[in-house]
Amino acid sequence: xxxxxxxxxxxxxxxxxxxxxxxxxxxxxxxxxxxxxxxxxxxxxxxxxxxxxxxxxxxxxxxxxxxxxxxxxxxxxxxxxxxxxxxxxxxxxxxxxxxxxxxxxxxxxxxxxxxxxxxxxxxxxxxxxxxxxxxxxxxxxxxxxxxxxxxxxxxxxxxxxxxxxxxxxxxxxxxxxxxxxxxxxxxxxxxxxxxxxxxxxxxxxxxxxxxxxxxxxxxxxxxxxxxxxxxxxxxxxxxxxxxxxxxxxxxxxxxxxxxxxxxxxxxxxxxxxxxxxxxxxxxxxxx
Amino acid sequence: xxxxxxxxxxxxxxxxxxxxxxxxxxxxxxxxxxxxxxxxxxxxxxxxxxxxxxxxxxxxxxxxxxxxxxxxxxxxxxxxxxxxxxxxxxxxxxxxxxxxxxxxxxxxxxxxxxxxxxxxxxxxxxxxxxxxxxxxxxxxxxxxxxxxxxxxxxxxxxxxxxxxxxxxxxxxxxxxxxxxxxxxxxxxxxxxxxxxxxxxxxxxxxxxxxxxxxxxxxxxxxxxxxxxxxxxxxxxxxxxxxxxxxxxxxxxxxxxxxxxxxxxxxxxxxxxxxxxxxxxxxxxxxx
Numbered sequence: 008x009x010x011x012x013x014x015x016x017x018x019x020x021x022x023x024x025x026x027x028x029x030x031x032x033x034x035x036x037x038x039x040x041x042x043x044x045x046x047x048x049x050x051x052x053x054x055x056x057x058x059x060x061x062x063x064x065x066x067x068x069x070x071x072x073x074x075x076x077x078x079x080x081x082x083x084x085x086x087x088x089x090x091x092x093x094x095x096x097x098x099x100x101x102x103x104x105x106x107x108x109x110x111x112x113x114x115x116x117x118x119x120x121x122x123x124x125x126x127x128x129x130x131x132x133x134x135x136x137x138x139x140x141x142x143x144x145x146x147x148x149x150x151x152x153x154x155x156x157x158x159x160x161x162x163x164x165x166x167x168x169x170x171x172x173x174x175x176x177x178x179x180x181x182x183x184x185x186x187x188x189x190x191x192x193x194x195x196x197x198x199x200x201x202x203x204x205x206x207x208x209x210x211x212x213x214x215x216x217x218x219x220x221x222x223x224x225x226x227x228x229x230x231x232x233x234x235x236x237x238x239x240x241x242x243x244x245x246x247x248x249x250x251x252x253x254x255x256x257x258x259x260x261x262x263x264x265x266x267x268x269x270x271x272x273x274x275x276x277x278x279x280x281x282x283x284x285x286x287x288x289x290x291x292x293x294x
Numbered sequence: 295x296x297x298x299x300x301x302x303x304x305x306x307x308x309x310x311x312x313x314x315x316x317x318x319x320x321x322x323x324x325x326x327x328x329x330x331x332x333x334x335x336x337x338x339x340x341x342x343x344x345x346x347x348x349x350x351x352x353x354x355x356x357x358x359x360x361x362x363x364x365x366x367x368x369x370x371x372x373x374x375x376x377x378x379x380x381x382x383x384x385x386x387x388x389x390x391x392x393x394x395x396x397x398x399x400x401x402x403x404x405x406x407x408x409x410x411x412x413x414x415x416x417x418x419x420x421x422x423x424x425x426x427x428x429x430x431x432x433x434x435x436x437x438x439x440x441x442x443x444x445x446x447x448x449x450x451x452x453x454x455x456x457x458x459x460x461x462x463x464x465x466x467x468x469x470x471x472x473x474x475x476x477x478x479x480x481x482x483x484x485x486x487x488x489x490x491x492x493x494x495x496x497x498x499x500x501x502x503x504x505x506x507x508x509x510x511x512x513x514x515x516x517x518x519x520x521x522x523x524x525x526x527x528x529x530x531x532x533x534x535x536x537x538x539x540x541x542x543x544x545x546x547x548x549x550x551x552x553x554x555x556x557x558x559x560x561x562x563x564x565x566x567x568x569x570x571x572x573x574x575x576x577x578x579x580x581x
Contacts, residue, residue: 021312099555117404118405123403128389134423136422136449
C-alpha cells in the first residue's frame with residue numbers, strides 16, 4: 008500500500024495515531040518538502056517517529072515518482088505531507104501513477120490551513136475562493152489575486168490568502184551557469200503580503216478605479232497556526248503591513264461581511280479595535 | 295486550560311498524538327454530539343482513550359456552557375469535536391464564555407470534511423462557497439442552496455454540499471405534548487440530496503428558467519471519508535440520485551469547470567464514464 012499521510016500544522020505530535028502507526032511499519036518513508044513546513048524540522052520528526060525520512064523535493068516527486076512508488080505493491084511506503092495530503096497540492100500525479108501501476112493507495116487526512124483558519128472565529132462557510140499571493144519581483148507584479156478578493160468581497164465572502172513559499176530557488180546567475188546552488192528559503196510574511204496589497208489598492212486609485220478594499224479593510228494575520236506559539240492578529244490592512252508575527256508560516260484573511268459573532272471573536276485578536284466597521288444591514292458589518 | 299480537540303473523520307485512531315495525550319490528562323472530557331459523527335460510537339472512543347466521555351448535545355452546550363467550562367481555570371478540560379473544532383460550527387460561544395471567565399483555551403486541529411474532500415482529486419482551490427442541503431418536508435422545500443451552486447458554477451467553481459443531520463429530533467406530537475421522546479437520527483444520503491436537487495432543476499424548467507445544472511452535470515458523492523470503507527463515486531446528477539453509498543456521513547460535490555487532471559482523477563471513481571463533458575476552452579471541461 009502507498010500511504011499519503013498528512014502531518015497537520017504544528018509539530019511532530021500533530022500526526023494522527025493512525026498515521027504514526029503506519030509510518031512505523033513502512034519500508035520507506037518520504038517527507039514532501041516543498042509545499043509547506045512545520046515549526047519543527049526533519050530531525051525532530053525522525054526522532055519522534057523513530058524512522059529515517061527521505062526528503063522529497065519537487066524535482067524528486069516530479070522526476071523520480073516511479074522510484075518513490077517502487078515496491079509499494081508488495082510492501083508499505085509512506086509519503087508524508089505537511090497539512091492535509093490533498094490540501095494545497097493534490098498530488099494527483101502520484102495517485103494516478105500508483106493506480107496505473109496497480110498499486111493500492113490510502114489517504115490519512117489531517118488538518119489543513121484551509122480549515123484550521125476557522126480558529127480566528129470567521130465562519131468557514133463564509134469563505135469564497137482561496138487565493139495565493141506570490142512574491143513580486145522588480146519586473147513581475149501580478150495583481151490577479153486582487154480580482155478574486157474583489158469577487159469574494161462583492162458577495163460578502165472572506166478570502167483566505169496563502170502566502171508564497173520559495174524553497175530551493177536558484178539565483179538567475181546560478182541558474183544560467185547551471186550551478187546547483189540554492190538561495191535560502193523565503194516565506195512571505197503577513198506584512199509583506201499586506202504591503203503588496205496596499206500597492207495594488209494605490210494602483211487602482213491612480214487608474215481612478217475605486218478599489219474593492221482600502222487601508223481600513225479588516226484583515227486577519229495568522230502565523231504558525233496549530234503550534235503552541237501561534238499568533239493571530241485582527242486589524243486594518245494598514246496595521247497588517249506594520250505587524251510582525253514572527254517565524255513562518257503566515258497566512259492572511261481579507262474579511263467580507265462580518266456577522267456580529269465573528270466581530271466578537273476578532274476582537275479577541277484585535278490590534279487597535281477593528282477600525283471603522285459599518286453596518287451593512289441588520290445582521291452584518293463591512294469595513 | 296480548556297481544550298477544543300478535533301477527532302478527524304474516520305475512527306478512534308484519527309485523533310492526533312497531541313490530542314490523545316491531552317485527553318488522558320484532563321479532569322473531564324466532553325464529546326460534542328450534534329454536528330457530525332465518526333464511523334465508531336462513544337464506546338469505541340472511550341475504550342481507545344481509556345477515559346469516560348460526557349456526551350454534550352446541543353441543549354447542553356447552549357444551556358450548560360458554564361458547567362462545561364467549570365474548573366478549566368485550574369485544571370484541564372477537553373471538548374471533543376468530530377472533524378476540526380472550528381469546521382462546520384465555530385463554537386464561538388464557548389470560546390467567548392471561556393475568555394470572559396478568564397479561562398485560557400487551546401485548539402487541537404484535525405481534518406475536516408472541508409479539506410478532506412480533496413481526496414476525490416478536485417482541487418480545493420477551485421471550490422466556491424460551501425452549501426448545506428437540508429431535509430425537505432411536505433411544507434418546507436427551501437431552494438436557497440441552488441442559488442449558491444449556480445453562483446459557484448457561473449464562476450467555474452465546484453460546490454461542496456454538506457448534507458443534513460437530524461439528531462434528537464422530536465415529532466410534532468411529542469414536541470407539543472412536551473414529551474422528551476426523540477426520533478431515530480437521520481443522515482441525508484447522496485441519493486436523497488441528488489433527488490432534491492433534480493426537483494429544483496425541474497421546478498426551474500417549469501418556470502421556464504434555464505437551470506444552472508442538469509441531470510448530466512458531473513457530481514461526486516462521498517461517504518465516510520477517511521474511514522477504511524470510504525466510498526467515492528463520480529457521475530452525473532442522475533446517477534447520484536440512484537446510487538447507494540452505504541452508511542453515513544455523506545457529502546456531495548457539484549463540479550464547475552474541470553481541469554483535465556481533475557477529470558483523470560474523477561475517472562478513478564466514475565460510475566458510467568463521466569457523461570457528456572464539453573470543452574469550455576483549451577484547458578477546462580464542463581458538464
